[in-house]
Amino acid sequence: MEIPYAVKPRPDTGLYNAKMGIWLFLASEVMLFGALFSSYILLRVNAEEGTWPHHWLNIWLGMTNTFVLIFSSVTVVLGWASLKMGRFKRYKFYQGITLLCALAFLSIKSFEYRDKFMHYEVHLKDGRIADGHLQPAETTDKTVVLEGKYVASHAELMEGALHHGGEPKIEIPRDQIVSMENYGPWHNTYTALYFTLTGLHALHVIGGAIVIFAIWGPLAKVWEQDPERYTNRVEVSGLFWHFVDLVWIFLFPVLYLL
Amino acid sequence: MSNTHPPSAAAADTHSIEEARKHIRTYLIVGVALMCGTVLTVWASLIDFHSREMNIALALTIASTKGFLVAGFFMHLISERKMIYAVLSFTAFFFVALMYLTLFSMAHGNIVHIQ
Numbered sequence: 001m002e003i004p005y006a007v008k009p010r011p012d013t014g015l016y017n018a019k020m021g022i023w024l025f026l027a028s029e030v031m032l033f034g035a036l037f038s039s040y041i042l043l044r045v046n047a048e049e050g051t052w053p054h055h056w057l058n059i060w061l062g063m064t065n066t067f068v069l070i071f072s073s074v075t076v077v078l079g080w081a082s083l084k085m086g087r088f089k090r091y092k093f094y095q096g097i098t099l100l101c102a103l104a105f106l107s108i109k110s111f112e113y114r115d116k117f118m119h120y121e122v123h124l125k126d127g128r129i130a131d132g133h134l135q136p137a138e139t140t141d142k143t144v145v146l147e148g149k150y151v152a153s154h155a156e157l158m159e160g161a162l163h164h165g166g167e168p169k170i171e172i173p174r175d176q177i178v179s180m181e182n183y184g185p186w187h188n189t190y191t192a193l194y195f196t197l198t199g200l201h202a203l204h205v206i207g208g209a210i211v212i213f214a215i216w217g218p219l220a221k222v223w224e225q226d227p228e229r230y231t232n233r234v235e236v237s238g239l240f241w242h243f244v245d246l247v248w249i250f251l252f253p254v255l256y257l258l
Numbered sequence: 259m260s261n262t263h264p265p266s267a268a269a270a271d272t273h274s275i276e277e278a279r280k281h282i283r284t285y286l287i288v289g290v291a292l293m294c295g296t297v298l299t300v301w302a303s304l305i306d307f308h309s310r311e312m313n314i315a316l317a318l319t320i321a322s323t324k325g326f327l328v329a330g331f332f333m334h335l336i337s338e339r340k341m342i343y344a345v346l347s348f349t350a351f352f353f354v355a356l357m358y359l360t361l362f363s364m365a366h367g368n369i370v371h372i373q
Binding site for chain 2: 023030034038063067070071078080081085243250
């Protein structure tokens with residue numbers, strides 16, 4: 001039995017089912033990210049003076065990722081427009097680029113996550129704080145080696161860009177360490193928000209890329225059988241991809257710049 | 259697998275082939291505008307306005323403009339069906355209510371102290 005309105009629009013809504021479905025889904029997604037953004041505002045605005053970090057993330061990596069997602073959004077619409085014109089090979093080319101962009105975005109994000117997990121704040125018995133990237137190859141049972149610097153207070157870490165490599169190595173005897181913690185989600189409110197928001201966004205990138213890949217590769221034969229249905233599938237997956245881009249457009253300034 | 263297909267078979271509900279052709283130029287212009295907007299956002303964030311609020315307002319204004327471009331042109335919201343506008347008007351209402359509740363809670367002293 002054929003499912004009605006899977007390709008042709010319903011007379012009452014003027015939309016085919018999948019398009020109606022994706023917009024309802026995106027509406028729920030707006031509320032999901034909206035709730036997280038409102039949590040961010042609440043926590044950020046009420047943070048006591050000097051306790052909210054600034055420029056802890058690499059702006060240039062964030063900017064590169066923004067360019068990658070914008071470029072991928074352009075290739076998605078160009079792919080869809082190619083199908084509208086009946087140019088399947090061109091569509092394959094554009095969506096192939098979209099998939100490479102998704103891979104590039106996730107690679108850069110993984111690099112940023114790794115950087116945060118290797119970054120440690122070490123409190124010493126004499127009150128000093130050592131801050132820098134762990135050097136696992138040189139760290140032993142007796143000493144911890146960081147590539148970083150000593151700071152006098154925690155507040156000093158809040159302002160200004162954190163250094164990413166190229167700093168002197170500091171050797172800290174383990175018996176002098178009071179506490180040692182990396183910049184994971186547990187580090188403070190900012191890192192918790194950073195990992196929650198970007199982690200959820202990255203899951204959306206992965207999900208979107210899987211669907212785009214499935215339509216681009218294994219399901220490409222549908223183009224032969226029913227080109228209109230295939231074009232609709234590309235349109236629906238594209239709408240989701242643009243939403244992912246839209247969310248990042250707000251995440252980038254909020255987390256990296258402000 | 260053929261590389262092309264009769265265009266008439268691929269034509270969908272609202273957009274004709276000619277429209278798709280016309281849209282390509284728009285997509286490219288919007289893409290360039292979005293990239294310029296990104297550079298502008300970074301540049302604006304590095305300027306010292308002697309007020310962080312000013313930086314925040316400027317960054318969010320640019321982000322909102324970019325968001326409008328993505329939703330309006332890439333997602334075709336500027337020329338969509340009434341049903342989608344109806345769905346999104348509910349979303350907009352609840353989204354604004356959510357943000358209003360957040361600001362209302364802060365304005366009335368329900369402060370969350372962050373360590």
